[in-house]
Structures are given as C-alpha cells and as structure tokens.
Amino acid sequence: MEFNVSFSVYEITVPVMVHGLNVMGDYLDHARALEQTKRIEPGRILGERLAPDMLTFGEQLSVSCNKVEAHMAKLMRRGAPAPQNTPMTYSALKRRLLETRGFLENVQPDEIAGAQSHTYELTPPIVRGWFGGDDYIRHLVLPDFFFHISIAHAILRHLGAPLGKRDYLGNLTQQSGGDYS
Secondary structure (H helix, E strand, O other), X not given: OOOOOOOOHHHHHHHHHHHHHHHHHHHHHHHHHHHHHXXXXXXXXXXXXXXXXXXXXXXXXXXXXXXXXXHHHHHOOOOOOOOOOOOOOHHHHHHHHHHHHHHHHOOOHHHHOOHHHOEEEEOOOOOOEEEEHHHHHHHHHHHHHHXXXXXXXXHHHHOOOOOOHHHHHOOOOHHXXXXXX
C-alpha cells in the first residue's frame, strides 16, 4: 500500500519549531526545579555542558533561537537578522524563546511557499556550498533544530533530571494525534 503525503514547507517547519521552542521552555522549568531539588546554585545548570567542546545548556537554547530566525529568513529569501547574545539567565532565555516563538507565529504560509524549490548558499562553520531547498530543509534546518533540543535534554538527564521521551515530545494534543500517555 502506498500513500501520497504532501506537506507544505510551512507545515513542516513553523508549527514543528513552535512546538520545539515550547519543549525548550519546559526544559528551562525542569532545570530550575532540578536546582531547587538538588540544592544546586541557582543558574548553574545554564552553564553545564556534555563535553568541553559543546555549548552549555543555556547556549543550546539561545543558539537555537538564533538559528531558527536565520533559517526562516533564508527560506523567506530575506537577510538573516543579527544573532542575539542572550544573557544566560532563566528569565532572559524564557523571553528569548517567547520572542522567537512570536517571530515564527507571524510567518505566513505564503512567505515560505515554494522554498523547497529554491537554492540556498550555506557557509561555514557547519558546511559550505549550494543546496536545493528540499535538502536544506530536510538535512539541515530540521536536524539542526532538533540537535539543540536533544542536547539540552541530554544535559538535563545527565544531571539527574527526571526527563524521558514524553518530555522530549512535549505537549501532544488531540490536534496533534491524540492524548499521549
């Protein structure tokens, strides 16, 4: 049996990223709760990392917001906004996540319609070259976004936060396929 499923660029990016930003907001709450439960100095978890050459927990969230805006600007064929240097505090990171979510919620489907058919130039540090829109979205935009969520999740798990797959998946509703429990 074969299915012909078609999604617009908007459908596979904007709602997915809004959902992921909500998950990252939940991770901030989990980090704060872990600090209180384990009597860790407030804000210390924001500076934790999995390996010396990786971004900290707080940076994972901040960089993700910068990348969301840059990737979406590229898909909309606009200049990328300057990356923001978010202070590493819970309140500043929460505001940054909300600001980025607001940015995404203002993206209109027609602004990125057909983005899969365009060609995009990518520059280091990750990769250099020209990529078709379909490849850019499937092999860089979405995996890059989920990488930062996964690493933030892993940092919290490593520190003892009681997180699981359910937390990573976030709040699934009837609209997104049913109650997941």
